[in-house]
Amino acid sequence: MFKGLSAFPLTPLNASGIDEKAFLHILARLTAAKVDSLGVLGSTGSYAYFTREQRKRIATLAVQHADAIPVMVSIGAVSTDEVLRLAEDAQQAGASALLLPAVSYQKLTDDEVFGLYQDVTRHVSLPVCIYDNPGTSHFVFSDALHARIATLPHIASIKIPGVPAEIAAATQRVNALRDQLPQDVTIGVSGDAFAAAGLIAGCEVWYSVCGGLFPHTAKAMTDAAMAGDFAAVAEQGQRLAPLWALFTQHGGSIRVIAAAASALGLAEYDCLPRPLRSLSAADVVEVKRVITDLELA
Amino acid sequence: MFKGLSAFPLTPLNASGIDEKAFLHILARLTAAKVDSLGVLGSTGSYAYFTREQRKRIATLAVQHADAIPVMVSIGAVSTDEVLRLAEDAQQAGASALLLPAVSYQKLTDDEVFGLYQDVTRHVSLPVCIYDNPGTSHFVFSDALHARIATLPHIASIKIPGVPAEIAAATQRVNALRDQLPQDVTIGVSGDAFAAAGLIAGCEVWYSVCGGLFPHTAKAMTDAAMAGDFAAVAEQGQRLAPLWALFTQHGGSIRVIAAAASALGLAEYDCLPRPLRSLSAADVVEVKRVITDLELA
Numbered sequence: 001m002f003k004g005l006s007a008f009p010l011t012p013l014n015a016s017g018i019d020e021k022a023f024l025h026i027l028a029r030l031t032a033a034k035v036d037s038l039g040v041l042g043s044t045g046s047y048a049y050f051t052r053e054q055r056k057r058i059a060t061l062a063v064q065h066a067d068a069i070p071v072m073v074s075i076g077a078v079s080t081d082e083v084l085r086l087a088e089d090a091q092q093a094g095a096s097a098l099l100l101p102a103v104s105y106q107k108l109t110d111d112e113v114f115g116l117y118q119d120v121t122r123h124v125s126l127p128v129c130i131y132d133n134p135g136t137s138h139f140v141f142s143d144a145l146h147a148r149i150a151t152l153p154h155i156a157s158i159k160i161p162g163v164p165a166e167i168a169a170a171t172q173r174v175n176a177l178r179d180q181l182p183q184d185v186t187i188g189v190s191g192d193a194f195a196a197a198g199l200i201a202g203c204e205v206w207y208s209v210c211g212g213l214f215p216h217t218a219k220a221m222t223d224a225a226m227a228g229d230f231a232a233v234a235e236q237g238q239r240l241a242p243l244w245a246l247f248t249q250h251g252g253s254i255r256v257i258a259a260a261a262s263a264l265g266l267a268e269y270d271c272l273p274r275p276l277r278s279l280s281a282a283d284v285v286e287v288k289r290v291i292t293d294l295e296l297a
Numbered sequence: 298m299f300k301g302l303s304a305f306p307l308t309p310l311n312a313s314g315i316d317e318k319a320f321l322h323i324l325a326r327l328t329a330a331k332v333d334s335l336g337v338l339g340s341t342g343s344y345a346y347f348t349r350e351q352r353k354r355i356a357t358l359a360v361q362h363a364d365a366i367p368v369m370v371s372i373g374a375v376s377t378d379e380v381l382r383l384a385e386d387a388q389q390a391g392a393s394a395l396l397l398p399a400v401s402y403q404k405l406t407d408d409e410v411f412g413l414y415q416d417v418t419r420h421v422s423l424p425v426c427i428y429d430n431p432g433t434s435h436f437v438f439s440d441a442l443h444a445r446i447a448t449l450p451h452i453a454s455i456k457i458p459g460v461p462a463e464i465a466a467a468t469q470r471v472n473a474l475r476d477q478l479p480q481d482v483t484i485g486v487s488g489d490a491f492a493a494a495g496l497i498a499g500c501e502v503w504y505s506v507c508g509g510l511f512p513h514t515a516k517a518m519t520d521a522a523m524a525g526d527f528a529a530v531a532e533q534g535q536r537l538a539p540l541w542a543l544f545t546q547h548g549g550s551i552r553v554i555a556a557a558a559s560a561l562g563l564a565e566y567d568c569l570p571r572p573l574r575s576l577s578a579a580d581v582v583e584v585k586r587v588i589t590d591l592e593l594a
Contacts, residue, residue: 043402043403048375048376048402048403049375049376049378049402050376051379078345078346079345079346079347079570079571079572080570080571080572081346081570081571082348102572103402105340105345105346105400105433106340106345106433106549106551106573107432107433107548107549108572108573109548109574111574112572112573112574113572115571115572115574116571116572119571119572135404136402136403136404138435251404251406252403252404254403273376273377273378274376274377274378274412274413274416275376275377275399275405275409275410275412275413275416276403276405276409277406277408277409277412
């Protein structure tokens with residue numbers, strides 16, 4: 001399952017809590033587009049803002065409505081004990097894989113992060129994807145640490161935070177990591193602005209925020225990459241530049257995707273977990289203009 | 298209560314979970330030393346690694362054994378909903394004040410952090426101390442944002458992360474912040490290596506990790522500052538430089554304080570919440586040597 005397009009949907013809220021109807025509506029768009037896997041409760045799915053009970057409920061709902069598409073669930077938490085409880089919950093909910101970041105409060109050492117993956121992989125039965133996202137987890141993986149963790153049982157893929165924009169440099173970066181990994185561990189690009197370069201550079205997966213709301217566009221781009229049509233991939237990546245520019249402008253993708261979801265009537269305006277706030281009404285209008293111009297709406 | 302020495306104890310673990318006996322033993326040293334306030338479940342108290350139930354239990358135990366010394370409890374969490382639940386728990390436990398950091402997963406905007414403090418101060422009845430710790434919460438406060446938050450009801454103090462080492466620069470830094478605050482909001486220094494400079498520069502409080510394990514030394518230093526004996530404060534700060542050097546060497550104070558507690562027989566060797574790991578046995582020996590040389594043991 002660690003190939004192709006892995007779509008990461010929002011978990012929208014409303015005044016009562018999680019907006020399950022809106023979540024299932026967004027999920028139905030992804031199953032209709034036949035994405036290769038679903039990455040629920042990723043950073044875009046706001047896992048870090050929910051209680052254990054909420055996370056179990058979302059994982060269960062996602063599996064029930066996944067239309068047999070494999071579901072990966074983030075089990076990230078600051079405490080290893082909590083990660084182990086979340087892993088158990090995700091397994092009971094019927095997930096197909098676990099996504100594990102190194103969420104840090106105290107700055108972690110490499111040995112501590114290795115120990116986290118060791119403790120977790122000893123206890124789980126599902127494949128685990130290493131989630132390398134320094135912008136949110138505040139831990140920076142070295143390739144050597146990735147290589148060390150990748151030798152553990154159950155490790156199946158690495159979600160890397162991005163690659164250099166220039167293709168030769170991106171290829172060099174992906175190859176440098178791959179040279180240190182077991183053959184069956186795939187590399188997936190995230191940070192949507194880097195997706196084209198990452199796919200052209202040989203990443204087997206796109207762990208995609210864009211794909212969580214605009215699955216047809218992201219699927220076409222990923223399929224083109226898998227077919228070796230790198231010109232089409234590069235063209236799509238460039239065509240979507242105004243969307244990536246909004247991500248940069250608003251300090252990341254989540255507030256822009258929430259705005260796009262509300263502009264499309266797929267979520268309420270105020271759909272992010274506090275303390276996060278929705279973009280201003282004017283910014284939502286601008287997001288709507290961009291996604292309409294890009295024929296994403 | 299936002300004056301003098303506020304001592305921040307460890308919350309040690311053992312194989313069964315929280316080591317309540319060890320926690321109460323450490324707490325008893327602080328009450329015997331008559332510290333001015335207790336900062337339980339601070340970063341050193343590992344609040345970020347515990348469940349809501351564990352945090353309520355520790356807050357309750359601390360208040361019961363505080364010997365009438367006011368207890369401040371950290372209510373930090375990524376989600377505002379969780380912060381509100383933790384605030385309610387701390388109030389029910391009998392805390393005297395709440396310590397609120399801007400813990401972030403997604404990078405927060407100034408308006409989002411202001412909104413967090415606004416949402417919380419609307420719901421609580423206790424005084425609130427702003428916890429400014431970019432190293433763990435990954436949010437950087439500007440003085441302008443501190444000033445904006447300090448106008449909210451209940452805001453009583455700001456725990457700042459440190460000051461420049463040089464006294465003139467430290468004084469300028471503390472004065473620049475103070476000029477923007479209401480008169481009744483105190484400023485407390487943390488980052489123990491900066492304590493002497495901060496106290497000499499006019500901070501009314503030392504929010505102290507060192508004071509959580511070595512209360513007599515920290516109390517003497519704080520009392521000297523309150524009495525205007527800045528030569529004594531500077532001398533103590535310099536004398537303790539080998540301890541501050543260990544904090545730097547080991548990426549922060551928590552692992553060193555845990556090692557010191559175990560060296561003193563106040564906690565088990567493996568007393569930190571996973572994924573955090575204890576220092577090596579050799580490092581614990583070195584910590585013991587330093588605290589013995591400094592006559593802290």
